[in-house]
Amino acid sequence: MIEEVLMSLNNIEIPGYSKNVTVIDHPMVQHKLTILRDRQTGSKQFRELIKELAMFEGYEATRHFQLEPTVVQTPICETTSYALKGRKVAVVPILRAGLCMVEGILELIPAARVGHVGLYRDPQTQKPVEYYCKLPEDIESREVLIVDPMLATGGSAAAAIELLKTKGVPSRQIRLLVIIAAPEGIQAVLDTDPDVVIYTCAIDERLDERAYIVPGLGDAGDRIFGTQ
């Protein structure tokens, strides 16, 4: 069983997904994810792990950033090294749970601006309800990293992507960073926009009847903020 899981982890081949989805299969990421899933893990450690995993995902999600040569004087001599070439970034957490990922991304990209999109899933309909939106003024010219630990039905992420597009952000500038994704959520996001790129630490089995991810980690917002 474990071997099968590891095989699928290391050779993730999900038809139609491979172009758009990166699973961060680094051993440190998978180890931290296991602790995150554990029901015994308390809020403090849970928040720390989400922040660390967000930073690891940030590395992958910025891999396409371009560099330009720059001359630097070391204590020994002058040399040509490389610096980021004019990328402006916005991190957009989906409230509430996405907030916990912001700090990890900002450690990596301190100059990034932060926009907020407030969405919650109506427990009856399981559809996202928007209650807040505040974005950097120049959002359309920025690389946008949407962050939210859970991609379940995909309704919240798809709504956030649509919202950003109405503000003028082209889909090629949008990346979605989640910690755990359900296949249904990935499908829903790519049905909304086949150009969006998704980063996740795991693709889980399925959703249950309440649209919770199985095996997942439970309710991310409640575990982060201790509200249950």
Ligand code: PRP
């Ligand atoms: C959770 C999670 C996502 C959403 C995922 O938030 O953080 O935003 O559900 O579900 P979906 O893919 O089916 O839309 P929730 O609505 O529980 O709000 P919260 O962050 O305020 O707890």
Ligand code: URA
């Ligand atoms: N939101 C969560 O926090 N967890 C899930 O499993 C699904 C949606």
